[in-house]
Amino acid sequence: MTTQHDTSRVQVFKHAAGVYEGMVAFQSAAAKNFDQTVAELVKIRASQINRCAFCLDMHYADARKLGETQQRLDLIAAWDEVDGLFTEREQAALALTEAMTRLSDGHGVSDAVYARAAQHFDEGELAHLIAMIVAINAWNRFQVTQRAVPMSMAKGRA
Incomplete structure (x- = not known):
């Protein structure tokens, strides 16, 4: 994954390859x-909240490759406002994503949000979902801090 970065910012993955690995x-x-x-969907929603252009660019493209519809991609930021567009399982994952991504709002992950996720994911799946939300939040923080240029924009530069 080659990206251009703000040259005044440290390129974490270049100088700490083990962290990237x-x-x-x-x-x-x-x-x-x-x-x-x-x-x-989880990666996109967390990246929207964290305002990570690099990750949004990547995960919108990945979702399209999986056959995701433009309507769902357009409305994911308002997933809880559009009945029937996202499954109950997807909504539970998105609610957990928002709660875990917005920890600094002081609300934590409520019992209701957690129970909703646990209703739609078995324990193994829930463990992986939680780990995935942690991972995308970490990726977002690296890329935002480095001011990583979205890949679709960096390709035209050289």
Whole structure:
């Protein structure tokens, strides 16, 4: 994955290759045997909240490759406002994503949000979902801090 960065910012993965390798291994472990559609929705929603252009660009493209519709991609930021567009399982994952991503709002992950997720995911799936949300939040923080340029924009530069 080659990206251009703000040259005044440290390129974490260049100077700490082990961190990058660890993140890739963590992301891979989190995603193992997990529903790819739900995974991409989670990655997109967390990246929207965290304002990570690099990750949004990547995960919108990945979701399209999986056959995700433009309507769902357009409305994911308002998933809880559009009845019937997202499944109950997807909504539970998105609610958990929002709660875990917005920890600094002081609300934590409520029992209701957690119970909703637990209703739609078995314990193994829930563990992977939680790990996936942690991973995308970490990726977002690296890329935002480095001011990573979205890949679709960086391709035209050289």
